[in-house]
Amino acid sequence: MSILDQRFAQIHEQLHKKELSVSDLVDASYKRIHEVDGTINAFIHLNEEGARSQAKKMDDHLGKNDITSVLFGLPAGIKDNISTKGLRTTCASKILDRFEPLYNATVMNKLETEQSINIGKVNMDEFAMGSSNENSAYGVVRNPWDPDRVPGGSSGGSAATVAAGEVMFSLGTDTGGSIREPAAFCGCVGLKPTYGRVSRFGLVAFASSLDQIGPLTRTVEDNAHVLQAISGHDPMDSTSAGVDVPTFVDALTGDLRGKKIAVPQEYFNEGVDIEVRNSVREALAVLEKQGATWEEVSLPHTKYAIATYYLLASSEASANLSRFDGIRYGERVEDERLIETYMKTRSKYFGNEVKRRVMLGTFALSSGYYDALYKKAQKVRTLIKQDFDEIFLKYDAVVGPTTPTTAFKIGDKIDDPLTMYMTDILTVPVSLAGLPAISVPCGFSEGMPVGLQVIGNHFDEKTVYQVAHAFEQATDYHKQKPEL
Template identity: 65%
Template sequence: MSLFDMRLSEIHNRLANKELSVSELTEASFRRIADTDHKVGAFLALNEDGARKQAAELDAQLASGGERGLLFGLPGGLKDNMVTEGLRTTCGSRFLENYDPIYDATVVQKLRKAQSVTIGKNNMDEFAMGGSNENSAYRPARNPWNLERVPGGSSGGSAAAVAAGQVYFSLGSDTGGSIRQPAAYCGVVGLKPTYGLVSRFGLVAFASSLDQIGPITKNVEDTAYVLQAIAGHDERDSTSADVNIPDYLSALNGDVKGLRIGVPKEYFGEGIDPQVKEKVLEALKVFESMGAVWEEVSLPHTDYAVAAYYLLASSEASSNLARFDGVRYGVRAENPANLLDLYRRSRSEGFGAEVKRRIMLGTYALSSGYYDAYYKKAQQARTLIKRDFDQVFEQFDLIIGPTAPTTAFKLGEQINDPLTMYLNDICTIPVSLAGLPAISVPCGLADGMPVGLQIIGKPFDEPAVLRAAHAYESHTEHHNSRPALS
């Protein structure tokens, strides 16, 4: 068994009993990356000196009997849109290929307080815009289950790193499914918390009303540990929710008897792979065997979700990415003729095709004469989508369905077909528009590729989501499956 196949509690026991050191864990991570990342492409930058220094300090603390943090000694990865002091942050873009931040994101500070070890920055679609990790300006990440297939996106590198056994956990960001979809494609666990539960301070913004940071791990218990470490109010983030943070680990009691589950018929319509549907229905039978009850429900405005999302997210991206002008940081065009030429050439040379596509779409939707027809209508559709969820949650505790309509597709198969690529997020986007918590857990294989089960909860009801996911996991073995690469 790989060290990174063990549960967090097992690792902590080994550390406490002096059977293992943090330095050994860290070196195991770097060896695994050296052996596999030329195939997987999960990392854009490694923090070798910094990680080894962190490990040595934690080993000294362990030897002296000091108090151990929640994630003590665990090697972790960070999606490359979370700023890290002294460690390059590129957002997968040529525009930021020379950007070295001078401060840490709040989640990075929280991980340091929890005493994890930062191994490096994970590959991603440029500025988190994409669903396959093929939009990275540096190289595509690949799925450890099949190197000819995508790992999903935009947090594809984060999910691939965990699936390949390179790190113990990683953090991704989810705007329309960018944690859950790659977790499903790579056969790992990915949680998108309620919007506002985890601080976005230091997360390079794509769509500010949608972006949310969350953990990717190999099992639900470890997800609860990581969420416990990173959740909480942050006065530096104006969208951070000032709510009490419960003990997420205490929610993992396995009791789902009497749990009421709604299953949206819209999530099983046209475009859903029959094998994916079959695996989700099998998962519902497992819940039945544990005493839960489920019933088909309707989320009638689901059909409008993808269109509303891409108008809203692109509009916010148009505004957020206006700061990348070649003046303050990032690439700068050489010998511009004037200020406008500097803006035009810096942005043309720095941004990739997908980022330009979304900036153009968002700028158009916000422009005079089109704002009411597009942006305002999309906001109204968002309200209706949220009301759909509210109405279902009046009678049900959770909503369950597939995470993605298919398993991971082949590299290059959809990169020139943006509309088809966007439709891969049909099951995850409505949840993001409503700001709800949702987790993806493995629920089997279809033609040798992982299938993800999505469990959706009420706002700030992560305990119920984690409890259901953990109970399902404890009654199945899907989370123990590993790719051939491992």
């Protein structure tokens, strides 16, 4: 077993006892990357020199009882739309191919305070637009369980690095399911926090009212430690919520007595594979044994979620991506006329999916269509949120599948955008409502992982973790690893 396969707490104890060094962890991470990343293509660029230098300095602190953070010395992968000072941040787009930020994202400053180690920047769908990680300018990311299948998107690289044992945790971003879907496809644990729980400062914006940074890990306990580290109010982010950050690991009791779980009937419709449905129903039986009760409920506006999401997200993307004009930063196609410079730069360096969403969003915001499309989508978003609000008056959590199917073959859906968009049908409503949700492994179908989604009320990540951890401790799906 690799030293990277251990839980955070086990590594922490060994570092305290000087049975292990930070350099050992970094060496193990890069060794694994050099062994398997040629197959899965999870990293865009590595921080090898900086990480090894940092590790050597940290080794001097071992045995001095000043290692307080559980994340001390842990190798991490960072999604490439999170700003890292002096280290390229490309958003997997050729338009930012040589871009090096002058500042860190707030989450990076927090991880530096915790003294985790940035191993490198991981691959993703360009500007976080995609559900399969086939839209990267740096090549397709492959699923560690089956390299012929997608890892999910847009945080496919983040999930693949964890599943393949290249790092101990990674940061991803979730706009409409982009942490939870890859976690389900790759058999790891991925949490989208409540909107506002984690600062977005330094995150390259896709859809500002939806984007959230969150952790991907092997276990629920480890996930809680990372969320603890990156949460908190940030005056640099106007959408950051001024709420207290609880100690999330305190919720990991394994006891669900008295917990009431809602199971939406819309999450088990004909579009959900029978084996996925069976795995989730078996998971509900496990939660019953842990003391929970569950009932079927209805979230009637779920059927409008995909159309609502893609109108709103694309509209925000069209505004956010207008800054990539080839003038202020990034790559440029020169022309004597300014408008032609804009057009040629964006035509050459934006990928097809980015162009598709920018055009859709621009259309939705245009004169004559704003009220009929964008404004109406905002009203439906409110109805979707109200559906959840009513459920949480009676129930502690909502549980269902994370995705309708397991990971599909590379190339199967890339030429059919509408079918690809439907992959997010079970994750998008949560994002529109701004709720926290986690995906944990709950079974296998034809050798591929199945994800269980646990959804909580606003800023109630503790209950989400409590339910997910109780299930995890009663099963061994999280212990399964792909053979690469």
